[in-house]
Amino acid sequence: MSDPRVAGANVTSFGEHPERTGRDLFAEAGLAALDRSGVPAGDVDALYYGNFMGEIAEHQGHQGPLMAEAVGLTVPATRYEAACASSGAAVRDAVRAIRNGEQEVVLVGGMERMTNVGTAAATDALAIAADDLYEVRAGMTFPAAYALMARSYFDEYGGTREDLAHVAVKNHEHALVNDNAQLRKEITVEEVLDAPMVAEPLGLYDACPITDGASAAVLTSAEYAERHDLDAPVAITGTGQDGDNLALQDRQSYAATPAAAGAVAEAYADAGVDADDVDFAEVHDCFTIAEVLAIESLGLYEPGEGITAAREGETTRHGETPINLSGGLKAKGHPVGATGVAQLVTIAKVLEGTHPRAEAVPAADVGVAHNAGGTAASATVHVFEVKA
């Protein structure tokens, strides 16, 4: 069994791209990933592609073959949809195909256009990641769902809006040097607290923006990388996925994300690592509270201690285990279907030493990607290690 290597990885700039189609965005990311990998397009065996709301944003389903064509490939191409974890799910199946020996070279990626439909329609489209019958029709949007989770967390463990604000401040600071980030703007705790309220206790700066963008990476078997002398030191050594009931009302607690914890346990066991081995992580901070829940799921902090870690700055680039060196969804942006692979791109670059925040973890061997769909009814986790 061969752990896949990351041979080339790229994202478009994240933000508003009103004049670009989805295929145009994905072509940019995919062709750049291929170019960086040194792999000839003819060697690519398949495309594993994540997209969430293409039916609504572009009146376009069946995007697998469309995106393969956009990068000049005629290969098996499947679209994975697990809400905001769509391209995390795509990576998982790509890893299996390479480990199986079925495929040697695959393209993974994702794309989302969101800003073209406007904020109200995008918010409605995002809501279809929740339970339409029991949540959405009752008026629940995603800010509301995560607000319920934050309130529940505060009730159970304590914590304040100010504590959460530190997550936003940190991620904005991390993104300052990320040329592809949507929000490159330093913010203060006071500004977070003074921002318009979206869903109490979450304000505007507690939420990630609405984003257009694409991500792509070329994965190869270790044998292929060696045979072709590729510069591909980063391996995906662990994969995990778990699920939970879709509606919050069907969960035992709103203050934890057991699907993420399950995915973490599987991925760590698969890679043979534990939380102590993790040098840094990219986690799914669609809202500030989501990052707190994520670092607890990763086993970096006990339940209820993630909020303290945030307040005390333990997860900044100066801390022991920096979280979201890219700026996270919060500041880098969150083109939903592209996010899982965008996390992969960041982690590969940090481990290779080519990311602008790589100096935060100069001796890093192990990075982890935590990608969650909806209120973490879906979660995928991947472990990356330097194998050069």
Added chain:
Amino acid sequence: MSDPRVAGANVTSFGEHPERTGRDLFAEAGLAALDRSGVPAGDVDALYYGNFMGEIAEHQGHQGPLMAEAVGLTVPATRYEAACASSGAAVRDAVRAIRNGEQEVVLVGGMERMTNVGTAAATDALAIAADDLYEVRAGMTFPAAYALMARSYFDEYGGTREDLAHVAVKNHEHALVNDNAQLRKEITVEEVLDAPMVAEPLGLYDACPITDGASAAVLTSAEYAERHDLDAPVAITGTGQDGDNLALQDRQSYAATPAAAGAVAEAYADAGVDADDVDFAEVHDCFTIAEVLAIESLGLYEPGEGITAAREGETTRHGETPINLSGGLKAKGHPVGATGVAQLVTIAKVLEGTHPRAEAVPAADVGVAHNAGGTAASATVHVFEVKA
């Protein structure tokens, strides 16, 4: 490497279900499949689920965890979308997970609600399986796309509307004893030819209906089936997938489906069979011409000879290699996301001898499922063999 066994398989009745939600339909299929399998729900490791147009039909994305919950499972659950080949793609990844040894028991399935939005909206929703920018905006619908393919086939090889009518007549006749089929009505060649024209040369009876329904099957490793003494004689011994450019204009020919041929070649090689070994097949006859192209892709007939086989009745239940004993999409119905697994259900039942048309192939060892998305820009093929 263990070839997965089909331990239990079921479909809902296909047709109009105006008062049932998608989760209700999938619960029926999934729970019945579990019940027939004898596998306890707690042993299920994951759900692989196909759905095409849930965002439009039910304002519901992220259906993986929702459908898992509908059958009482809290497991990793991913939605696969490859247009009409969505649950074929789901089966493919399920097969990999079992062969890997990663998972021992999985549920595969699919669901589609279509009739609730009305025929015009359903036709528009189906169109998003084509290229919105270059096909749909120019007015192309799927009947039009397959009409182009039929005309091209007639131009290249000859053939008439009357030849195609035999496909519809045969599939309606096959469906007469299928209690789950949407159209249980014998038709004649004359009726097909006299039916209203949809897109020249395809008339109303050349097209499959718009359908609500769900399908599900429990797959286990051979070792699990043996250990638990399951009655599961049917194995999935081959899997294949290939892709093509999404838009017809980007193809070299409209009179062939190379993605299907590629998927067939991969699946046959994987199973170690060839076309001569195939005793019967369920193929993707969304339109009559699609069945002709499918049996050529399967290598059962040379290019241009599929139409002759149809005319001469070679693919009826009395022929050497019966095609679509279920009635096919044409008469059984085509709830898009459910179709790939519905083909699996039919094939497993025929091989087990429990299908009402099983007497057509009493000594059958090998059945093949051919599932195509769009104008076969996606195709998955699976080979099933009796291993008892």
